[in-house]
Every structure is written in C-alpha cells, then in structure tokens.
Amino acid sequence: SQKIEQNSEALNIQEGKTATLTCNYTNYSPAYLQWYRQDPGRGPVFLLLIRENEKEKRKERLKVTFDTTLKQSLFHITASQPADSATYLCALFMDSNYQLIWGAGTKLIIKP
Amino acid sequence: EAGVAQSPRYKIIEKRQSVAFWCNPISGHATLYWYQQILGQGPKLLIQFQNNGVVDDSQLPKDRFSAERLKGVDSTLKIQPAKLEDSAVYLCASSTGTGVVGELFFGEGSRLTVL
Numbered sequence: 001s002q003k004i005e006q007n008s009e010a011l012n013i014q015e016g017k018t019a020t021l022t023c024n025y026t027n028y029s030p031a032y033l034q035w036y037r038q039d040p041g042r043g044p045v046f047l048l049l050i051r052e053n054e055k056e057k058r059k060e061r062l063k064v065t066f067d068t069t070l071k072q073s074l075f076h077i078t079a080s081q082p083a084d085s086a087t088y089l090c091a092l093f094m095d096s097n098y099q100l101i102w103g104a105g106t107k108l109i110i111k112p
Numbered sequence: 113e114a115g116v117a118q119s120p121r122y123k124i125i126e127k128r129q130s131v132a133f134w135c136n137p138i139s140g141h142a143t144l145y146w147y148q149q150i151l152g153q154g155p156k157l158l159i160q161f162q163n164n165g166v167v168d169d170s171q172l173p174k175d176r177f178s179a180e181r182l183k184g185v186d187s188t189l190k191i192q193p194a195k196l197e198d199s200a201v202y203l204c205a206s207s208t209g210t211g212v213v214g215e216l217f218f219g220e221g222s223r224l225t226v227l
Contacts, residue, residue, distance in 0.1 A: 004154075034215070043116075043203050043218030044155070089154055099168070100216075102154030 002027045004103040010068060012109045019080045021106045023073040023090035023092050030092035030101075035064055038087045038105065047088075048075075080110045114138065116219035120124030124225045130192035133222045137185070143167075145216065146179055146189050147203040155203055161187065189200050194226045 001028045003026040013019040023033070032051040038043035050057045050066045050073065063076040075086050089105040117136040120189065125131050137144050142163050147155035158224035160168040172179070176195070181187040191198055201221040207214055 041220070041223075043205070043221050044216075045218070046215040049215065071119075091154075100157070102156070104152065104154045 002092065002094060002101050004050055004090065004101060005018055006088075006093060006103040007106045008104065010107040010109055012111060013080050014071075015080060015082060015112050017080055019077040019084065019108055019110065020087050021075040021108065025071050025092055028094065028096065029068040029071065031095035032093050033064075034091045034093070034100075035073075035075050036089045036091065038089055041107075044089055053095055055059065077108075082110045083112050084108065085110045116204055116217055118202075118219035118222050119126040120222055121220060122223050122225075123125070124227065125194055126227050130190065131194060131224060132191075133189045133202050133204075133224075135187045135204030137140060137187070137204070138217055139207035140209055141217070142184070143207045144181055144187050145157055145203075145205040145207075146187070147205065149201045149203055149221070151200075158202075185196055191224075194224075196226050197220070199224055199226045 005024040029052050035047045036048045037047055038044040048059055048064045049055055050064045061078045064085055065074045085108055087105040087107045090103045092101045116138055120132050123131055144161045146158040148158050149155045158172045159179045161181040166179045177191055179189045201223045203218055203221045205216040205218045207216050
C-alpha cells in the first residue's frame, strides 16, 4: 500500500530564510498532491495542489515541486516569517481508488 | 462564506460511554468527510459521503462507530461504546467535487478524551 513520509522532526528555520519541507511516497505516483497547513487546535487549511504532469506551482511566497521520478514533492516557503510556524501536511490523491492519503506532517518553527 | 461548523469542540467521557459529533458543511458542498486525527499523525478517513450516500467507509470501525448524513446536508458521527484508543480529534471536511477529490475545507474539529 502507498506510504507517505514527511520529516517527523521539527524543522527550525531562521526568519527570512527559505524553509523546505519534504514529502516522499513509496509506490505509484498520485494523480495529484496537496499541501495543507495546520495550526494547533485547528483543522488543516488548503494551500496548494500540484498535478502529476506539473513540475512546479507557485502562490505568493509558496512553491511546490513534484518529481515523479524521485517520488517526492518539495514545499518551499521563501522569506519565512514567525507567522509561518505551523505543521504542514501533504496529501496524495490516488486515482486508482479515489482515496486521499495523508502524511503525518512536519512541524515548522520560524525563529525571529 | 461560512465555513464548516462542528460541535462540540471538546468532549470528555469515560470508556464504554457514548458520544456524538455534529457537522454542518459549507453550503452547496456535496461531499462530506469525517476524519480521525490522533496526536502526531495525519488525518485518517473514517467515512465519506456524496450527498446522503456513503462513498467510502472502509476504515470505519462499524462495531462502534456510525455516521449519517440526513438530507445530504448535516452529518452526525457517533461512537458507542467508546474505547480509550478513540481519544483523538474528529475532523469534518467538505468539498464541492464529485469523484475526483479537490480542495478540502475543514472544520475546527472535535477533541475527544476517553478516560
């Protein structure tokens, strides 16, 4: 079955630097991949969606890449701010069974 | 536009008791999901509705969990009897899509503690 790996350890980044989070999967490439932000005590909030035929997607300071050869998606936040501190979840949509599979998330801490 | 509403936000019960969670999705969203999120883990799908029909309930522990979506709008998730391992946040989400899953809109969640 499909497995998703996100860094389980928190990622500490200095304010102003670029934060890069990784989402690796093990088996078949998903039809598309989503990234969500989750703050403590809140539900996840959608950020970006990238399809399997897209290499890169951008939205303001956010950039997502998708490499089906490496079976990996990278999520970048440029010019990071303390307000970007949160847990970031990736979710893969498998069109083989129409299921959305979630990673455990990576906690990002931006230090002033 | 109002978001996904969930209640209660917090619930503490003893094992073997029952509990019910309520969800009101975004108006017009045909698809509704119930997820279970245990601390430090990603959301796990319990059940997915398309209007008032069940699309996927393969991971719902049917011996103790039940869910319904009357008239294709509000939904209720019930646990009876609760076990210690049911302690988690129960997230409700909705989306406009049919078939292919697009952006999900989540509620704030209902945190359940089973003692």
